[in-house]
Amino acid sequence: MSTIPTETVQPGKASLLYDPKIRGYVYQLALLAVVGFLLYSAASNAITNLRAQKIASGFGFWHNAAGFDVNQKLIPFSASGSTYGQAFYVGLLNTLLVASIGIVLSTFLGFFVGVARLSSNWVLSKLAMIYVEVIRNLPLLLQLFFWYNAVLKPLPNPRQSIELPAGALLNNRGLYLPDPQLGPGGSLIVWTFLIGIVATIIFRAWARKQQEATGKQYPVGWIALGLIVVLPFFVYLVTGRPVSFVYPEIAGFNLRGGIQIFPEFVALLLGLTTYTAGFIAEVVRAGILAVSKGQTEAANALGLRAGPTLKLVVIPQAMRVIIPPLTSNYLNLTKNSSLAVAIGYPDLVQVFTGTVLNQTGQAVEVVAITMAVYLTISLVTSFFMNIYNKRMALVER
């Protein structure tokens, strides 16, 4: 008897060429090699080129004197004695200023327009639709040019300023507001105001807890009004009206006194706000439409009117859909504020990537810092919005 030799089948012993694991390693190594080579050649080219152009590298320029001035500055800065590093902070603060105000304003406008588009009022909803369609289909840069060159620049010169209520003046150098000066005892008003805000926040938290525990509602709105507006006003009267205003007035060819808001700032803020609001409006509309109609009907069946239904039932649920795209709109607004360079608002890009780069020629460092700043802003904003999103998200099982 002879045994038939059984052929042993060896699975998976195919050629190494067809092993997906090996292939994966090879692909990745190849990609790494390509990227590494690109980076290396870019760096070595940059070094030779910079040397050929005799441009210094490194961050030594940070402490060199900057020979230029900036019109709008939140921190002290002057052509004589300030450094490029300080110019960076001036630009950064201006960017943050216009972005934060723009975010607040565009949120309000966007919510209003988004809700208006769903209004049962025909004229209102059509107007909202036209607003959204027009704003979203035009480049932001064109809108900025429009606000700056076509609306604000043709305003009359300071001598023929347009007089606004409360002593404010408007001309082609900007908007001049009365500057409040605190007399003796005036700081008391500011303190009352701040205390009022804190007290309102505490009271609101307390009222919410009470409502959750007992179901009893407190008039939070009225009490907030009393604490924040009426009480400081009362103090104002009691202390003998210690606030006086310095009104802007014509002096020679210019205006003196008052707080000057530059037209570049106004134009950028107007452009960013209206543009982003158009996008936020659509986000809000989509969010509200995502709330099922049964929710509105249920609220109506409980006897809630249109206003409370929207505020207490629809919007809170819509927020879950709204927050993620709202975040990207906030980020877009912040990034779009870099268009300031086109109309001369001294933001980070205009001051740093524009003027400082031109003066020092250190493109690599300046652009890298600018990009790092925007990346940081992006990451921080998404981080906070993600926390907020987690708090608002629907918790299931």
Add this chain to the structure above:
Amino acid sequence: MTDATLENSPYAFVRKETLPQETAPLSVAGPVAWVRANLFSGPVNSILTLLCAYIVVTSVPEMVRFYFIDAVWSGTNRDACLADKIGRPVGACWAYIGDRFQYFIYGSYPVPQRWRVNIVFAMFALGVVWLLWERAPLKKVGFFFFFVMLPIGAYVLLLGGPNAEGFLRWLIGLTLVLMVVYLVLSFVPALARFWIGPAFLAVEEALPPWKRFYRPKRLVLLSLVVFGLIAILADTIGLPRVDTGLWGGMTVTFLIAAVGIVFSLPLGVILALGRRSKLPIIQLLSVIFIEFVRGVPLITVLFMANTMLPLFVPQEYSPDRLLRPLVGVALFAAAYMAEVIRGGLQAMPKGQYEGAMSLGLGYWQMMRLIILPQALRIVIPGIVNTFIGLFKDTTLVTIVGIFDFLRTIEATLVDPTWATPTTRATGYAFAAMFYFLCCWGMSRYSISVEKRMAAGQKR
């Protein structure tokens, strides 16, 4: 007991004949009811309506008066648009647009050479219609035309000069060689066994030779025709070099948008696949690229392309001034495109992947034949949205000194020939109309695609 029917009950009154139908009361239907329901349904609503009506009444007639009734339609210089020169209030100065129209389209492109731009425009229009018109034939050839022939053709035509013509001749040679190879293969099918798979060959062999040649090789024929036509033009009329510094206007705007689209789509697909890849290094590099580019403003990318790109390459290959923002815009758009396409890939049910694998398809075959066609179709609206954003963003190249459409408008505004108080408003209105029509048209198209695809999903 009696049957209490209508017939015999003594007090019943039942009308036997049908009354003529009456119209609904005015408060339920008709214009009055509509106004009441939609405009004045409550005090708040009424106030809102009146407020809106006030806005409309104050703004619309004013705009109509400015842009149409008081507008100036013809003239050769600023005198035509000055109120004290023509003795009436002046609105928009359309004469200025008419005078500068050519400049807005071509920028400073030399006048005798502008036919070249026109041909590129025609090719672009042909490609767009071919791809977007649902029932157009030979879609794949159209894709090839738009994504390969058009960029090469536009490059040769617009730039011209000995370099471009040499490149053109090289291309024609390449196409001819390919054609000969295909010709041999289609008449001697046995040779083709190494070229294309045996299964495919079985289908091919059933056809007569000329069909075999014609069927899959349309692309070669098309390239030969296009390149040949351009070569004939170059030989008869000549294509002298036009430096990119002279390009401008809508030409440049469309050029940047088209380059952005042509490069961002494939690059975006690769990045999206990389981001979903199981290989950690590939995934990491894709994520870094996408998140980095999406986290910074386009302006900084443009500044980087403008100031740093020349540093990163050897001096002798320093990129052209127009090429730099093109690279920046394409990379920027690719990162956004990648995220859109990733959405489509994520929307694919797992069964599609499993089905493809069970057929024994490899990764690239699976992606090319099964996954990507479906995924891309899902995200067409998203892709169009990215295109709209890209088209609007082309205006930013103004800031790094490229003469795009918006920049040409700005440039004419400071030109004393047409400096009048209303020139600026007219120029911006014209720019707004141009951008609005393009963007709005694209968004309408994406909505119609969405509806068409939803029709198949309706239950």
